[in-house]
Amino acid sequence: MSRFYNRRQFLMASGAALTTTAYGISLPAHAEDLAPTPSMRGGANNYLPDAPIVDRIGGGGFWMTGTVRRAGDGAPLAGQRIQIWAHTTEGHERDQRSHGATLTDQDGVFNLEMPQIVPAFGQAHAHLAYDSEEFETVFLRPVMKNSAEKTLSAHFVLQLA
Numbered sequence: 001m002s003r004f005y006n007r008r009q010f011l012m013a014s015g016a017a018l019t020t021t022a023y024g025i026s027l028p029a030h031a032e033d034l035a036p037t038p039s040m041r042g043g044a045n046n047y048l049p050d051a052p053i054v055d056r057i058g059g060g061g062f063w064m065t066g067t068v069r070r071a072g073d074g075a076p077l078a079g080q081r082i083q084i085w086a087h088t089t090e091g092h093e094r095d096q097r098s099h100g101a102t103l104t105d106q107d108g109v110f111n112l113e114m115p116q117i118v119p120a121f122g123q124a125h126a127h128l129a130y131d132s133e134e135f136e137t138v139f140l141r142p143v144m145k146n147s148a149e150k151t152l153s154a155h156f157v158l159q160l161a
Contacts, residue, residue: 036071036136036159043127043139046094051083054100057114058090064126066154068108070135076108077158083129084112087120093127119147128154136161 064084068077085099092098102112117124124147128140135158142154 032073034069034071034074034157037138037140037155037157039137039139040141043129043141045127045141046085047083047127047129047139048085048096048099049131051085051096051099051101053081053102054112057084057098057100057112058088059115060113061150062088062114062116063111063151064114064128064154065109065111065151066128066156068104068110068130068156068158071157071159074157076104076106077135078104078106078108080104080108080110080130080135080156080158081132082110082112082156083131084114084126086114086117086126088115088117090115093120116150117144117147117152124149126152126154128156130156130158134161135159 066082068080068082069075070077081101081103083099083101085093087093088098090098100112100114102110104110117126124144125141128142130138138156138158140154140156142152144152
């Protein structure tokens with residue numbers, strides 16, 4: 001047992017030494033290195049430009065949440081318009097009543113209550129868009145792990161246009 005333990009220690013230490021020598025010491029990413037979020041495939045499906053800013057979509061009961069930060073330094077972006085739409089218990093994602101927008105708060109956080117998201121094409125998912133002019137447009141399509149969940153989060157890191 002002692003021999004296995006020593007061999008294991010040797011292998012782990014050797015691997016760490018090789019990694020450090022070959023690539024340098026790995027440090028956590030700095031905020032100035034924060035890369036922009038790429039648009040997700042299928043994120044723009046059923047997009048309707050200029051969805052109104054709303055307090056809630058439909059009857060609510062489900063929360064779409066997230067953050068918006070600036071690429072590079074990671075600063076939170078206040079007052080950014082995020083559009084949200086989904087296939088819900090009250091309508092299809094192509095229906096105008098299933099679309100709405102909200103603004104981020106001073107900490108770059110957004111929250112919008114909407115009806116429960118239900119599976120469409122086998123997956124319960126939402127669509128989100130940042131589509132204003134100051135930063136590059138980004139479309140996201142996060143998928144829920146379980147269609148019974150009552151919240152879903154998505155996070156934007158935006159690059160200046």
